[in-house]
Amino acid sequence: MFEVYKKGQGKYTRVCTFIGIMVIVVIGAFFLSRKLQYSPYLQFGIPTAMVAAVAWLTFWILNKPSAADFLIATESEMKKVSWSSRKEVIGSTKVVIVTTFIMAALLAGVDLLFILLFSWMGVTG
Numbered sequence: 001m002f003e004v005y006k007k008g009q010g011k012y013t014r015v016c017t018f019i020g021i022m023v024i025v026v027i028g029a030f031f032l033s034r035k036l037q038y039s040p041y042l043q044f045g046i047p048t049a050m051v052a053a054v055a056w057l058t059f060w061i062l063n064k065p066s067a068a069d070f071l072i073a074t075e076s077e078m079k080k081v082s083w084s085s086r087k088e089v090i091g092s093t094k095v096v097i098v099t100t101f102i103m104a105a106l107l108a109g110v111d112l113l114f115i116l117l118f119s120w121m122g123v124t125g
Contacts, residue, residue: 005063010072014062017071025054 029047036043061067084092 003063005065005068006072010068010075013071013075013078014068018058018062021058022051022055025051 029051032050033043033047036046062071
C-alpha cells in the first residue's frame with residue numbers, strides 16, 4: 001500500500017510533483033482554517049484532515065504504474081534536452097527587447113500618421 005513503484009526511477013519528478021501539489025493544498029488549508037472560526041477543533045481539524053487525505057491520495061496516484069511510468073519517462077526525456085547556454089539566452093533576450101522597442105516605435109509612428117490623416121480629413125473621435 002505504501003510501496004514506491006520503481007523506486008529510484010523518476011525520483012526528482014515525483015518528489016517535485018508531490019511538493020508542488022502539497023504546497024497548493026497547504027495554502028488552501030490555511031485559508032480554509034481562517035474561514036472556520038467556530039471552534040478550534042473545526043478550525044484546525046478539518047484542514048489537517050484535508051492535508052493528510054490529499055497527501056495520501058497524491059502518494060497513491062504518483063505510485064500507480066501508469067502515472068509513475070509517465071513521470072519516469074518525463075524525467076528521462078528532460079535529461080535528453082539540450083539547454084541553451086547562459087550567453088545564448090542573454091543574447092536572445094536582448095534581441096527580443098530591442099525588437100519590441102523597434103516595433104513599438106513603428107506602431108507609434110503609424111498611429112501618429114493616422115491621427116494626422118484623420119485630423120486633416122476632419123474626422124473627430
